[in-house]
Amino acid sequence: MARLAGVSTATASRVLSGRGPASPASRSRVARAARELGYVPDAAARTLAGSGGTRVAVAVGGRTADVLDDPYAARVLTAAAGVAAAREVGVSLHWVPLHDPAALARLAGQRGVDGIVLVNPTRAALAVLPRSARGRVAAIGVGARGVPAFDVDNGTGAARVVGHLVAGGRRRVAMVTGPAWLPCTDRAVDAYRRVVGEAGLPVRAVPGDFTAARGEEAAAEVLARWPDTDAVFALGDLTALGALAALGRAGVDVPGDVAVAGFDDIAFAALSRPTLTTTTNPVEAIAAGAATAVLDRCAAEPLTLHPSELVLRDSA
Amino acid sequence: MARLAGVSTATASRVLSGRGPASPASRSRVARAARELGYVPDAAARTLAGSGGTRVAVAVGGRTADVLDDPYAARVLTAAAGVAAAREVGVSLHWVPLHDPAALARLAGQRGVDGIVLVNPTRAALAVLPRSARGRVAAIGVGARGVPAFDVDNGTGAARVVGHLVAGGRRRVAMVTGPAWLPCTDRAVDAYRRVVGEAGLPVRAVPGDFTAARGEEAAAEVLARWPDTDAVFALGDLTALGALAALGRAGVDVPGDVAVAGFDDIAFAALSRPTLTTTTNPVEAIAAGAATAVLDRCAAEPLTLHPSELVLRDSA
DNA sequence: CTGAAAGCGCTAACAC
DNA sequence: GTGTTAGCGCTTTCAG
16 A cells, blocks of 8 residues: 555545645655555545546547447547556447437446547537536547547648649549538638638538548539539548549549548558548547546646648549 | 345345345345346446456457557457446456466456456467456457357358359469467368368468558568469458559459458458458457456357358459 | 445545 | 545345
8 A cells, every 4th residue: 555655545645636735745755655566546446435437438429329330439449448558447438419418418427437538529518518527528629618629630631631632733622521510620621611712713512421431422422513523632531432432433533533632541541542642640649648638637738739741642 | 226125235236246145036126126226236336345347358469569559459349348338337458468478367357357358369368367267258269168259250251252262263262361379260271271172272371460561461472472373362351452452553453363352341341442352250249249248247158150241342 | 045244445524 | 734534335254
């Protein structure tokens, strides 16, 4: 017990949890003892005593429970699990239905839930968060007062992609966006509008949902509606890869007739034919940041943006 | 409290945990009360009291920690998380180094660890499991006494793939296997040997590691060593997709010159060019079965095999 | 077979 | 500021 190396259990608890008063003297003694013993507080006991919890919940917003099958959710979960494992706590995965944001509040009320990492949060979901959840929720996407957000800088990333397409001579650049209900994709769509606008080019946006299936549909839709389109920028490599496949089947030459670019730089972007030009999304780093903020209760910046770097390949 | 609806806390505990004696009378009363109240035992309290735990650990064997980045591990983790969430417990992700199987024993000893789902276990790792772990460990791959195994029927799956290649007129079928240290892939390799053997064809096997990068190398290796190869069967779609990309770059026509087939039927198998012929691997169902066995402490069959179905596409 | 009682490791009042 | 004390919800001896 860390207690043997100094003071009483109460004092030790106070300094380790950061709450309550403690003199610098005992503060440092406890810290040293804890370090020497490699002390990790028992999450179960902490939970039982009324504070803390034994797992961080990864809550994914979406219209249907399918969002849990998205590889994106799996990557977030995996990264969060890595951070959690070091503190001997677990993670769990939950769906927050678009039509029932209160599911989030219920989740936050569960005993074992230490904190929540929100994926694809809507403002409605953020609004129903009980004050008891303050300080133990972080969002990947948009945040709110008391809910720090971590995300990729998709505005800059999108601007770079579209800038590259335009610089390469493309004049009819269409974009397959994210779902309309997802506010964190606005930055990317705005960037697209701005860049094509500044170049005096038309705005051609169709909604997407990050899936490959939707990418296939969207590509057909774009070509039907605007036959002279010479570039497609999809928010999400899955969607871009779907578009690539559909264009290939339709006999459209990529990048000859139409350039295609994605967003995320997933592993398959380097394996498709043609290989996919895209921009990076350090999901694991972002998720780890969010999980750390939740677990350590540290007051993070309201919004931490991770850079997105252009990756030029053959498709654009 | 379920207790109010009948007997004393001790008796309730006895019937709910299944341990200890209890009369049929109180047994049914407690069961009914629990059902009515929608009672879920508090994992934290259980842990603190010395039994149970607050998370199921997913432990992945491998030479390096990279195995945790494999999408396969993420799928298992996600599926396990789904099962765990219903019981209000979490999951965590761990690497069991090939050179240090004792890491598994340490993991099993951790307080909060309710049970372990072993992914890609070696016999050495299974051998060091402490008896205290008995009944709360399940394997995805090969099992052992007291460790039920859940896996895809990769023997039958591989036989079907190779059978299809041979039936299609391929006479020089090479296989990219799994890592040599992974015993659960033996069934697939044996099936390959058997099918080509029975057809009087040569055995051409090169080792793989399930990665796309290795698939690219392996394809080059196979063609360098046996230039007349007319089909490549890779254990794992990632590897097959890597091979596909490498062959495409080398100007080899697929499936004209060389047929390519994979194993797993991941989402990208339908998006590559050409689309990939493969065979299914219901990873989520398998992982859910393993997680359920661990959490419910139910005596599962020593080996539960899930069927693998051939998916014919353009590459073979 | 069943109930009463003692903790598991920690936090949160409450005195000092 | 710090120590003492009473539980958190469960399992588990130990008597009945």
